[in-house]
Amino acid sequence: MSTPFLKLSEADVVAWITARVRAELKEGTGMGELELAVEQATRECRRQALEALVKEQAAAQPLVCPVCEQRLNVEAYARARDVNSSLGPVSFRRAYGFCVPCGQHFYPADVALGLHPRATGSPRVQELWTYSLPSPTTLGSGARTKTPMA
Numbered sequence: 564m565s566t567p568f569l570k571l572s573e574a575d576v577v578a579w580i581t582a583r584v585r586a587e588l589k590e591g592t593g594m595g596e597l598e599l600a601v602e603q604a605t606r607e608c609r610r611q612a613l614e615a616l617v618k619e620q621a622a623a624q625p626l627v628c629p630v631c632e633q634r635l636n637v638e639a640y641a642r643a644r645d646v647n648s649s650l651g652p653v654s655f656r657r658a659y660g661f662c663v664p665c666g667q668h669f670y671p672a673d674v675a676l677g678l679h680p681r682a683t684g685s686p687r688v689q690e691l692w693t694y695s696l697p698s699p700t701t702l703g704s705g706a707r708t709k710t711p712m713a
């Protein structure tokens with residue numbers, strides 16, 4: 564794939580982000596607000612970059628069984644899937660097929676991307692959920708929350 568944008572330097576990206584945030588800046592903005600403004604200014608770009616990469620990966624996936632590697636019988640070529648990522652919602656399309664030897668249906672792209680069949684969250688989002696939930700050992704022990712009580 565041609566990548567003419569790689570000629571953009573990191574300094575160019577920094578200048579773009581800085582100018583974009585500065586355009587919305589109020590006088591006396593604190594560092595916390597600046598952090599949030601930089602986060603918001605770049606979030607949609609990062610989400611779109613993730614979506615483009617996910618679409619490329621899904622499109623590049625051969626329609627073969629992830630278990631026995633036999634060619635799948637095509638059931639559909641472009642079934643849509645929406646996944647909530649840590650950067651926002653990502654949509655892509657992928658092929659769906661049936662493996663005769665295994666007797667199962669598969670979305671090879673979902674398997675390659677590490678997506679659980681019915682999960683609405685990306686692997687990263689699921690990881691974040693896991694770490695934000697109280698562990699079973701702390702439940703019921705009087706220490707249910709990790710945040711200090713007021």
Ligand SMILES: [Zn+2]
Nearest residue numbers: 628631662665
């Ligand atoms: Zn198979």
